Amino acid sequence: MTGAAAAGGAGARRAICVYCASGPVDDEYLRLAAEVGAAVAGADATLVSGGGDISMMGHLARGARDAGGRTVGIIPEHLMAKEVADLGADELIVTDTMRERKRQMDELSDGFLTLPGGIGTFEELFETWTGAYLGVHDKPIVLLNHRGFYDPLLGWLDDLRAKGFVASGALAKLEVCDTVGAAIQYLTGR
Known part of the structure; x- marks a missing residue:
């Protein structure tokens, strides 16, 4: 079953998985998530997220619903209290493990967007990106480099490419966008 079909039924809208921080961040990033x-x-896509109702994750889901969008949250049971589960989600899927959470996020989504975040966000980005490079999936992956947040990472990746540790083909699988509009356009064609 394709991501869009799984997230909303046959012939349904595209589903975009967004990775972002679930811990405290300042208001600039909360506004970005919303x-x-x-x-x-607005692009008539379903939002797939980590199912939390706090920090960027919560603002992301509420921003989608406030704009009339459909949200699917996927959260492991052991994080239900810590991340305060998004009980307002149109669909909340509770998994047994983090691995199951990520598998379902991958399966339900047609593309992936990474916002500023910490090690959990990085881990999700790198796993999804590696899967694309290895041919596990062919879904688009976008890194939103809001106000240069990821400039240090991108510089390090370019240095690793120059040293032969990261293939140019791998870098080509990651689309870097500086604006929300460009990221959504790349993922949805809208």
């Missing part, structure tokens, strides 16, 4: 949620909804 803007991304609204943009996903």
